[in-house]
Amino acid sequence: MKNILLIAALLLCTLTYAQESTHKQPNIIHILADDVGFDDLSCFGSIDIYTPNLDALAEKGMKFTSFYAPHGTCTPSRAALLTGRYAPRVNEGKGLYVLFPHSKTGLEDEMEVTITELLKEQGYKTGLYGKWHLGHLPQYLPCVHGFDEFLGIPYPNDHGPERIGNSGWRPNGVSDPAIPLIEQAQVIKRCDNNDLAELPALFTREACKFIYRSVKEEKPFYLQYANIETHTPWFVPKGFEGKSKAAAYGDAVEYLDRSVGIIMNTLKRLKIEDNTIIVFSSDNGPLIYRDEELENCYGKFGFTDPTREHVLREGKYQERYDGGIRVSCIMTWPNNIPAGTTCDEPVTAMDLFTTFANVAGAEIPTDRPIDGKDIQNLMRQEEGAVSPHKAIYGYKARGGLMSVRYQNWKLVFKNKYNPESDNELYLYNLDNDLGEATDVAANNPKVVKQILKLAAEAEQAINEGKNL
Incomplete structure (x- = not known):
């Protein structure tokens, strides 16, 4: 019985060493x-x-x-x-x-x-x-x-x-x-x-x-x-x-x-x-x-x-x-x-x-x-893997949100994001408009609304020092 336990312990040590070697x-x-x-x-x-x-x-x-x-x-x-x-x-x-x-x-x-x-x-x-x-x-x-x-x-x-x-x-x-x-x-x-x-x-x-x-x-x-x-x-x-x-x-x-x-x-x-x-x-x-x-x-x-x-x-x-x-x-x-x-x-x-x-x-x-x-x-290209970000934000160095990338959409602000003003904004569908040439905001009000919600959440998180 002792010999069996000793062999098992040696095998465990060998396995552990092998795992450590492969995880260098x-x-x-x-x-x-x-x-x-x-x-x-x-x-x-x-x-x-x-x-x-x-x-x-x-x-x-x-x-x-x-x-x-x-x-x-x-x-x-x-x-x-x-x-x-x-x-x-x-x-x-x-x-x-x-x-x-x-x-x-x-x-x-x-x-x-x-x-x-x-x-x-x-x-x-x-x-x-x-x-x-x-x-x-x-x-x-x-x-x-x-x-x-x-x-x-x-x-x-x-x-x-x-x-x-x-x-x-x-x-x-x-x-x-x-x-x-x-x-x-x-x-x-x-x-x-x-x-x-x-x-x-x-x-x-x-x-x-x-x-x-x-x-x-x-x-x-x-x-x-x-x-x-x-x-x-x-x-x-x-x-x-x-x-x-x-x-x-x-x-x-x-x-x-x-x-x-x-x-x-x-x-x-x-x-x-x-x-x-x-x-x-x-x-x-x-x-x-x-x-x-x-x-x-x-x-x-x-x-x-x-x-x-x-x-x-x-x-x-x-x-x-x-x-x-x-x-x-x-x-x-x-x-x-x-x-x-x-x-x-x-x-x-x-x-x-x-x-x-x-x-x-x-x-x-x-x-x-x-x-x-x-x-x-x-x-690793794992099955079903997607971006871990809700969105990616284009910030100025000391604050001021200029753009939001959300899925295949890109929302751009003429001036930095400000919910208190009538800020002019533009929406682009990057799937078919990589060069951001055609504004489609008027045709996609729900998308604009969704991204503006994300923008507001991001601004609050940045201002309050919280996670996005």
Whole structure:
């Protein structure tokens, strides 16, 4: 009898070990593109930009075609991504506008919990290579927010001395300083434009070294590779200009694609592809209008071609129309995400917070509303899986509801949602009007009423600090 019990105990231990082995924490890589449009990848329909490595990534995994960035500009979008919370909730409801070199604020550590902090508690090694843009002062830098390693720039590559203040964003007549390259919290160099052109290659190399170090240490890792070259000015390393059919911007996207290929080859050489989640997405939509100041400062590297067509309406800097917030997204996770698949259920970048936390075995904070949802059932294409959101809301950085995505419908407010006024609004059926060209509000009063109810509930939840 004792022998039977001993054998049973040994079998149980073996089974437990086997289960633990098969549930090894996956590595996580988030390739966070800067200002890349929904249809600026060839696998999402681009005809003038060629992205073979991202196309290959899509063939190995899933394309999310209704993936929403949390905001139409960099800082609020990245803050929402890291915290899993709509932009107006960040910093205890103070929110964050786009930050500049003279800005004195940033993402407040004592107010927010980031996904990197949760992952570190689960034994993850964490690193960020590229652009941060959530505060350049020491108390706001990445290593304060759960990143073990940081090499990058604290704000965009066009916040340099070429730009002279002529608006509320910059003090009049005051130019920005040369852009700092920061390692951990130390400025190691002030970059001129030639330096900026070479930084994308540096960030790619250092991101791959981070992966090597993590594997050597036998630790799961979270890597945020936040490229800079697809943000104006569109500088790429010497020898890579003029490769695309879409001018300097196209060169930048194609160089980003090249970097993705290098990272993928690193995973392959280290034989960790099968235990790595990869997500590609953008922080917001693309520039679509010419900017005289950018052209004067950077010439062809700051020229936006207004004749270049996109399938979505409008672009960066707004949360009304999908061109500002609906972005391309690709996810791979071998043996979990089926290859060559597509998901059109509406989801948001904030969902990565909750999904990554659950995958790693971390506890989701319960002392604050978290807007991100777990989308693993969608990633695995489980039968009957649908979006976990009642709706997805297009908020300004510090409040002001501009749009609501509900199922296949999109309600847009001419001015921010205000139940006290006769606010002009527009309804679009995204199933047959991806470009939001035809207002069908008059023909669908019940749909409008339903979405307005959701808008009122969302505004109340945001104002009262409650869950949506």
